[in-house]
Amino acid sequence: MPMKSSGDADLAVVDEFDGGVGWIAYPDETMERASHAVSVDGDVWVLDPVDAPEVDDLLADLDGEVAGVVVCLDRHKRDAAAIATRHDVPVYVPDWMTGVATKLDAPVERFGRELGGLRAITVRDSSLPPWQEVALYDEDGGTLYVPEAVGTCSYMRTGDETLGVHPMLRLTPPRRELGGLDPERVLVGHGAGVLTDGGRALAEALDTARGNAPGLYVDSLRSFLG
Numbered sequence: 001m002p003m004k005s006s007g008d009a010d011l012a013v014v015d016e017f018d019g020g021v022g023w024i025a026y027p028d029e030t031m032e033r034a035s036h037a038v039s040v041d042g043d044v045w046v047l048d049p050v051d052a053p054e055v056d057d058l059l060a061d062l063d064g065e066v067a068g069v070v071v072c073l074d075r076h077k078r079d080a081a082a083i084a085t086r087h088d089v090p091v092y093v094p095d096w097m098t099g100v101a102t103k104l105d106a107p108v109e110r111f112g113r114e115l116g117g118l119r120a121i122t123v124r125d126s127s128l129p130p131w132q133e134v135a136l137y138d139e140d141g142g143t144l145y146v147p148e149a150v151g152t153c154s155y156m157r158t159g160d161e162t163l164g165v166h167p168m169l170r171l172t173p174p175r176r177e178l179g180g181l182d183p184e185r186v187l188v189g190h191g192a193g194v195l196t197d198g199g200r201a202l203a204e205a206l207d208t209a210r211g212n213a214p215g216l217y218v219d220s221l222r223s224f225l226g
Contacts, residue, residue: 005029009052014192017185019141021058022193025050032153032191033078036145040117040138043067045092047136048147048189051079056086067116068092068109073147074100074132076189081106096125097132123149123177129168135178142184144198149174150205152191158216163194163201165209167216173209178202 005026015022020038035049042064069084084106095110123133135146157164182199194201
């Protein structure tokens with residue numbers, strides 16, 4: 001399987017719940033780049049999307065109109081500009097995130113600690129390694145979106161983990177930033193989301209990240225060696 005696919009998409013819906021939907025445009029790729037849209041107070045927010053012909057149909061099924069497309073990780077420009085242009089809305093980028101706005105071929109708006117009823121949580125802002133990430137939390141609706149620090153794709157999980165911490169963060173998991181949150185569901189930027197008992201899955205992922213790190217690294221080495 002390729003790490004990242006392009007060309008004709010074969011969209012698969014991976015997360016469906018009241019007020020939101022998630023899809024993977026290229027289900028056969030190793031990275032399992034997941035995209036999401038959530039409806040909050042009548043506004044639909046599209047999060048780190050990878051485009052596909054069926055995307056607009058998914059958005060039309062949600063309650064409300066598309067208010068904006070959000071880039072939540074500095075590496076997740078993906079197809080944000082294309083979808084924003086098609087819906088005549090801005091791309092929203094955290095006000096502290098650098099090196100992203102100028103690379104988007106669409107109007108850009110900045111946001112701080114809140115965006116349309118979503119609480120913005122700075123997960124990581126570092127230059128070594130370069131990594132700027134914001135999570136979005138709809139506490140009333142029970143939905144947490146984390147674009148990169150945790151995921152469910154194969155290279156982020158080991159053993160019986162439901163949700164895993166990114167390999168590069170295993171030794172320094174974002175416990176201060178994400179610990180204590182108790183969402184019903186956790187949506188991620190890579191893989192299908194955890195749609196029930198998300199708070200427990202998140203707590204377990206953060207608590208066991210270091211202890212399970214050797215197993216994950218061995219799995220990764222085996223995969224690399226084929």
